[in-house]
Amino acid sequence: MASDNQKIIRHAGIDRAFHWVMAAIMLVLLATSLLPMLGVRFAWYGVHWVSGLLLTVIIALHVLRALFWQKPRGIMIKPSDLKAGGAGKYTLAQKLMHQAWTVAVLVAIVTGLLLLRKAGVPFLERDPYVRSMASWGIITLLHDLAALLSVFLVLVHVYFAILPEKRAYLRAMTKGFISRSDLAREHDLNRVDRGE
Amino acid sequence: MLRDMMPLFDLYQPDTLDNALDLADRLGPEGWLVAGGQDSWDWLKNRTRRTRAVVDLSGIAELKGVRETDGGIQIGALTTLTDVQDDPLVRERYGLLATAAGRVASPQIRNAGTLGGNLCQDTRCWYYRGGVDCYRAGGNMCYADTPEGQNREHAVFGASRCVAVTPSDTANALTALDASMVIRSKGGERVVPAARFFVGPDVNIQRMTVIEPGEILTAVRIPGTWAKSAFYFEKVADRAAWDFALLSLSVALKMEGETIRDARLVCGAAACVPWRLEAAESAIIGKTRNDDDIERAAVAAVEGAQPLNFNGFKIPLLSNLVRRAIKGAGGAST
Amino acid sequence: MNLLRFGHDSYGNRIIDGASWDLLPVAFWAGIAVIVVHLVVRALRRGKGGG
Numbered sequence: 001m002a003s004d005n006q007k008i009i010r011h012a013g014i015d016r017a018f019h020w021v022m023a024a025i026m027l028v029l030l031a032t033s034l035l036p037m038l039g040v041r042f043a044w045y046g047v048h049w050v051s052g053l054l055l056t057v058i059i060a061l062h063v064l065r066a067l068f069w070q071k072p073r074g075i076m077i078k079p080s081d082l083k084a085g086g087a088g089k090y091t092l093a094q095k096l097m098h099q100a101w102t103v104a105v106l107v108a109i110v111t112g113l114l115l116l117r118k119a120g121v122p123f124l125e126r127d128p129y130v131r132s133m134a135s136w137g138i139i140t141l142l143h144d145l146a147a148l149l150s151v152f153l154v155l156v157h158v159y160f161a162i163l164p165e166k167r168a169y170l171r172a173m174t175k176g177f178i179s180r181s182d183l184a185r186e187h188d189l190n191r192v193d194r195g196e
Numbered sequence: 197m198l199r200d201m202m203p204l205f206d207l208y209q210p211d212t213l214d215n216a217l218d219l220a221d222r223l224g225p226e227g228w229l230v231a232g233g234q235d236s237w238d239w240l241k242n243r244t245r246r247t248r249a250v251v252d253l254s255g256i257a258e259l260k261g262v263r264e265t266d267g268g269i270q271i272g273a274l275t276t277l278t279d280v281q282d283d284p285l286v287r288e289r290y291g292l293l294a295t296a297a298g299r300v301a302s303p304q305i306r307n308a309g310t311l312g313g314n315l316c317q318d319t320r321c322w323y324y325r326g327g328v329d330c331y332r333a334g335g336n337m338c339y340a341d342t343p344e345g346q347n348r349e350h351a352v353f354g355a356s357r358c359v360a361v362t363p364s365d366t367a368n369a370l371t372a373l374d375a376s377m378v379i380r381s382k383g384g385e386r387v388v389p390a391a392r393f394f395v396g397p398d399v400n401i402q403r404m405t406v407i408e409p410g411e412i413l414t415a416v417r418i419p420g421t422w423a424k425s426a427f428y429f430e431k432v433a434d435r436a437a438w439d440f441a442l443l444s445l446s447v448a449l450k451m452e453g454e455t456i457r458d459a460r461l462v463c464g465a466a467a468c469v470p471w472r473l474e475a476a477e478s479a480i481i482g483k484t485r486n487d488d489d490i491e492r493a494a495v496a497a498v499e500g501a502q503p504l505n506f507n508g509f510k511i512p513l514l515s516n517l518v519r520r521a522i523k524g525a526g527g528a529s530t
Numbered sequence: 531m532n533l534l535r536f537g538h539d540s541y542g543n544r545i546i547d548g549a550s551w552d553l554l555p556v557a558f559w560a561g562i563a564v565i566v567v568h569l570v571v572r573a574l575r576r577g578k579g580g581g
Contacts, residue, residue: 036400037551043398045356119357120341122502127343133336133539137546140336141534144549148557155561159568329537329547336537336547 006180008192010089010172015070018062019173025055026105026150033147049121052112059105071195080191087187088196093160094169100153108146111139202241206249213258213380216412219251221382225409227251231274231313234305239318244327259312259414262286267420270378273312273413277366278303280311290418292427292446296369299431302438312413315367315377315393316405319360319468320440321350331358331401341504348506349442352498352514354467356398359504361465363440365431367394368464371472372446373422378415379407387417394469404468422448422460426526430517431464441465443513447521454484461497461518466510473497476518485522494518531556 011019032048066072074089077099081092090098118136120126128136161170168182183192208227210216220227228247230236231254239245253259259274262283269285280286281298300306300314318324319332321340329335340347341359350359362368371390379386388406395403407413428447433439444464450457459481461473475496483489494515501511532550539545 034554037554041395041399043356043396045398118337120338120355125343126338126341128337129342129344133537134543134545136336137537137548140548141546144553148549148553151554151557152561152564155558156564159561159565328540334537339540 007177008180008183009176010169010178011176013176014065016173016176018058018065022055022058022062022105025051025058026154029055029108030147030150030154034151045119049112049116049119052109055105056109056113059109074196080188085186085188086191088191088194089187091186097153097157097160100149101157104146104149104153107142108150111143111146114139115143202237203243203246205240205247207252208249209252209255211255211257213256213412213414216251216253216256217380217382219249220412221410223249223251227409229253229412232276232305232309233313234301234309235313235317238325242325242327244325253412265417268418268423271311271416271418273315273415274310277306277309277311277314280366281306289420289423290373290427292373292422292425292429292448293366293369293418295427295429296365296431296444296446299429299444300365305438311366311416314364315370315416316407316413317364318404320363321360322346324360331397332360334402343505345504346506347504349440349465350504350507351467352501352503352507352510353471354396354398354469355502356396356401358397358401358468360397360468362394362404362467362469363465364470365441365444365464368444368462368470369429369446370416370418371470372448372460372462373418374460375416375418377413378417379411380414381408381411390470391472396468422450425450428521428525428527430521432513432517443510443517445514445517445521446470447525449480449522449525451526456480456483456485461493461521463497463514463517466501466514473518475499480522490519490522493522 028051029048032044032051036042036044066075075095075098077092077095080086080088081095115136116124117126117130118128131139160166161173165185168178172178180189183189205228208219210219220229226248228236228240228250230250230252236250240247240250253274256274259272260279261275262269262271262280262285264285269289271280271286277297277300281294283294287294297306297311297314300309321330321332323339323345324330324332327333328337328339330338330340338358339345340350341355347359349361351361367390371394375390376387377390377393379388393405395406405413426449429445431441431444433441441464443466446460446462446464448460450459459477461476462470463473464470473496476493479493479496480489497518498511498514501514503511531552533553535547535550536544537547
């Protein structure tokens with residue numbers, strides 16, 4: 001029988017790398033878009049769209065890895081997650097956080113890629129007339145809302161990451177492993193052992 | 197629709213700088229500062245912009261005139277362009293500025309227009325001036341940089357979502373002369389080098405200069421660094437007078453015999469800010485004015501230029517100006 | 531407080547330009563509110579458990 005101190009690999013190296021790179025790029029995207037609004041003037045636009053393209057690539061790689069190398073159902077919300085202590089690898093709260101980030105990042109990426117045609121980048125002919133101004137306004141609105149949601153999520157996500165009782169998850173995202181005793185607090189170890 | 201009628205606003209006419217600073221501070225963005233009015237009245241009479249209040253600075257005597265400073269000169273921001281052009285100190289030591297000031301617009305406009313106003317004037321992109329909601333106007337779009345946009349007058353350098361250019365003829369001359377701008381507010385004074393006074397769209401897409409609401413440009417200081425150098429100024433425009441530049445070039449060379457010891461080449465109307473041609477400068481510093489090095493400078497000057505649909509002519513034009521300027525500096529400027 | 535930014539298209543029609551900048555502090559303080567509420571609930575739960 002597995003001991004309580006046994007360490008389980010929770011996140012492989014590549015997944016941790018994805019996480020931290022995505023996090024860094026998200027912070028750069030938020031800083032480049034929001035600091036100028038707060039009066040901090042610098043040449044932000046080039047850094048912003050380049051970071052946006054990098055995030056697109058990283059997210060695409062993450063999705064491919066999740067679909068073909070991992071069990072994507074593991075991140076989807078199930079009825080058993082609603083039971084206290086009934087979680088598999090991810091708790092309900094963690095799944096909700098991932099869902100929220102998925103919405104924010106995918107909306108930001110899709111609208112951001114569309115906006116490149118209007119705002120102008122070196123490799124694409126700038127032609128805002130492919131859409132009406134009203135359409136651009138809606139696309140911009142969705143991009144803005146995704147950014148605002150991201151501001152909210154960064155605060156909440158970082159808060160929960162640094163809470164003492166959640167420190168094991170932060171350790172897992174840096175070093176890769178978590179102990180069974182840490183997991184047992186909120187997870188059903190049987191489900192974890194079954195890879196759910 | 198009726199145009200050319202002045203809309204309603206509160207008019208303040210302070211007679212001292214302190215009063216003007218009080219007003220600028222109190223009114224903030226709602227107080228439109230007017231010097232000679234050669235830019236402001238267009239905006240207001242066309243009804244493209246509105247303002248609650250206008251602060252007319254033209255009565256403030258302490259903002260006018262040219263005086264010697266330690267090693268250089270200081271020009272009050274409200275000195276008219278005609279007075280700058282005709283001032284003996286400016287003509288004797290900084291002929292580049294005198295020539296540039298003399299090529300602004302027309303004599304009538306130079307008689308009323310001021311040096312400060314010429315430096316702070318807004319861009320002349322006709323989409324922006326026409327009142328559309330472009331990026332510079334706080335909107336979400338640039339109409340000039342589109343496949344059909346009429347962008348003959350627009351930027352080939354430094355574009356970042358906005359492709360408008362600086363319309364000021366004196367701006368590139370003062371940048372070449374390493375001038376500094378004295379900005380006052382109720383909180384104090386700051387002195388900003390010309391190279392940092394003008395702002396590109398990458399940093400602030402809605403402003404042309406670093407001046408914030410509540411601040412007033414009071415003077416321009418020119419050090420003695422480039423006094424009596426070999427100067428050249430040329431402005432290319434559709435009309436010989438009363439027109440904004442398609443391109444302008446200010447050159448200052450420090451000569452040691454036949455050798456160029458130091459150089460400043462700054463072009464106007466090629467970017468949103470006076471655009472310093474550092475690669476061209478490097479190509480000629482330490483060299484004589486021989487054809488090979490001049491040619492290298494002419495090619496280097498246009499490195500990185502990105503033409504739009506209708507302004508590609510600016511690239512060979514700039515190269516030609518650089519050739520003419522290096523050869524002609526120290527002689528009669530066009 | 532505005533929710534949206536408005537502008538005009540080239541025909542003068544009023545259009546949405548995007549979200550209002552007023553919503554930035556809303557997003558920020560909403561995050562802070564969640565943190566504060568959680569800290570309070572967490573403290574109350576620990577108080578009950580320790581009592």
